[in-house]
Amino acid sequence: MKFTKASAPLKGTVTIPGDKSISHRSVMFGALADGTTKVTNFLRGADCLSTIACFRKLGIEIEETLDEILIRGKGIHGLTAPDSMLDVGNSGTTTRLISGILAGQPFTTELNGDESIQSRPMKRIIAPLSQMGADIESIRGNGCAPLRIRQSQLYGIHYQSKVASAQVKSCILLAGLYADGTTSVTEPYLSRNHTEIMLKHFGAQITSKGTTATIVPGSELHGQEIEVPGDISSAAYFIAAGLIVPGSEILIKNVGINPTRDGLLRVCKDMGADITLLNKNLGNGEPTADLLVRAGSLHGTTVGGAVIPTLIDELPVVAALACFAEGTTVIKDAQELKVKESNRIDVMVQNLTAMGAHVTATDDGMIIEGGHPLHGAVIDSKLDHRIAMTFAITALASDGETEITGADCVKISYPGFYEDLSMLAK
Ligand SMILES: O=C(O)C1=C[C@@H](OP(=O)(O)O)[C@@H](O)[C@H](O)C1
Numbered sequence: 424m425k426f427t428k429a430s431a432p433l434k435g436t437v438t439i440p441g442d443k444s445i446s447h448r449s450v451m452f453g454a455l456a457d458g459t460t461k462v463t464n465f466l467r468g469a470d471c472l473s474t475i476a477c478f479r480k481l482g483i484e485i486e487e488t489l490d491e492i493l494i495r496g497k498g499i500h501g502l503t504a505p506d507s508m509l510d511v512g513n514s515g516t517t518t519r520l521i522s523g524i525l526a527g528q529p530f531t532t533e534l535n536g537d538e539s540i541q542s543r544p545m546k547r548i549i550a551p552l553s554q555m556g557a558d559i560e561s562i563r564g565n566g567c568a569p570l571r572i573r574q575s576q577l578y579g580i581h582y583q584s585k586v587a588s589a590q591v592k593s594c595i596l597l598a599g600l601y602a603d604g605t606t607s608v609t610e611p612y613l614s615r616n617h618t619e620i621m622l623k624h625f626g627a628q629i630t631s632k633g634t635t636a637t638i639v640p641g642s643e644l645h646g647q648e649i650e651v652p653g654d655i656s657s658a659a660y661f662i663a664a665g666l667i668v669p670g671s672e673i674l675i676k677n678v679g680i681n682p683t684r685d686g687l688l689r690v691c692k693d694m695g696a697d698i699t700l701l702n703k704n705l706g707n708g709e710p711t712a713d714l715l716v717r718a719g720s721l722h723g724t725t726v727g728g729a730v731i732p733t734l735i736d737e738l739p740v741v742a743a744l745a746c747f748a749e750g751t752t753v754i755k756d757a758q759e760l761k762v763k764e765s766n767r768i769d770v771m772v773q774n775l776t777a778m779g780a781h782v783t784a785t786d787d788g789m790i791i792e793g794g795h796p797l798h799g800a801v802i803d804s805k806l807d808h809r810i811a812m813t814f815a816i817t818a819l820a821s822d823g824e825t826e827i828t829g830a831d832c833v834k835i836s837y838p839g840f841y842e843d844l845s846m847l848a849k
């Protein structure tokens with residue numbers, strides 16, 4: 424797919440689709456609740472559809488209409504053995520969260536996904552689940568999917584996680600629903616807390632204090648009505664576009680601004696960006712706002728430490744933004760970027776360099792010297808949706824033509840991305 428420099432400022436309003444993390448969880452927790460869970464603004468991205476497909480195979484009836492998803496939950500002990508391998512597609516979130524649930528089931532499950540999933544690290548969940556007594560193995564013995572999970576008795580543990588990962592934390596907490604006692608997870612920095620917030624609404628006994636989340640088993644979960652807020656990780660592309668295409672002014676409606684997800688807004692502010700939050704709404708634990716983004720000059724900054732988990736999926740777009748900022752931007756403490764759908768440090772450095780950027784890979788991030796004009800290039804997305812969307816935006820402020828290979832991968836998290844972009848970029 425080809426992109427060229429925007430010929431005019433970007434003007435208009437965009438409503439981005441539902442949050443991927445929250446959509447996954449609504450199906451999973453809805454399946455484990457008794458009664459029906461009704462979800463509106465559900466993200467129909469390929470990853471969340473993988474989650475739906477897995478739970479259907481586990482015996483859960485899920486109805487999809489134009490406006491809503493209805494999950495006919497069967498309670499914590501209501502899942503049934505699948506007749507074949509579960510397919511998690513490209514979704515790390517599906518893989519890791521469902522593994523925690525499957526560890527507590529009285530049947531054996533095998534699960535597998537695409538090539539990217541088969542190279543993503545699963546030892547980070549195999550280790551804590553095994554410590555809880557789970558019988559989980561990497562079938563090829565390489566610490567990756569395919570995984571096999573057999574029935575076993577689970578024990579509550581306190582787990583000190585080395586990584587700030589909501590997938591690891593959620594996996595352990597979900598297994599904790601089936602343990603014989605209390606389970607808690609402490610992480611080095613607080614990662615997104617959608618599991619804690621949503622599970623509590625469903626009736627779980629779950630609490631958070633600082634970077635520790637604790638679950639006490641024994642409660643039943645009850646079906647809920649969930650309105651999924653817009654995904655800030657998807658809004659990120661329009662935020663960046665509005666900031667780097669001169670003269671632009673974009674209103675992005677109904678974006679989730681949970682403090683464990685809003686790091687991009689904080690970093691943009693540090694870079695001197697003009698972003699105003701309007702119509703703030705506290706929601707049901709998941710706050711939202713409309714974001715008014717205006718183009719203007721940006722300057723470099725340092726991004727590291729506790730902010731990293733709050734913008735982990737937005738770091739590719741931060742690296743792109745940094746190319747249009749004066750001075751140096753340092754992204755550090757972001758080793759996790761290496762184990763996403765692609766190695767996002769290498770892939771960003773390679774592709775930005777091809778466009779003329781001055782960028783260096785480090786062990787845990789990137790250093791970007793901003794202010795050097797970019798030009799079009801052939802960009803290999805490595806079938807990573809975040810990379811494809813980042814470069815579609817970068818192209819809008821770069822000379823000449825940019826071609827993105829595998830551009831269709833945006834369907835993972837944002838199927839209508841190019842249509843929404845073309846409404847703004849004429
Ligand atoms: O829990 C979640 O929904 C997610 C957690 C993050 O992954 P990690 O937990 O691996 O950091 C993030 O990158 C992913 O897109 C979604």
Ligand SMILES: C=C(OP(=O)(O)O)C(=O)O
Nearest residue numbers: 513514515516736763809
């Ligand atoms: C890393 C991501 O997702 P997952 O881990 O669910 O594949 C992402 O969406 O950027």
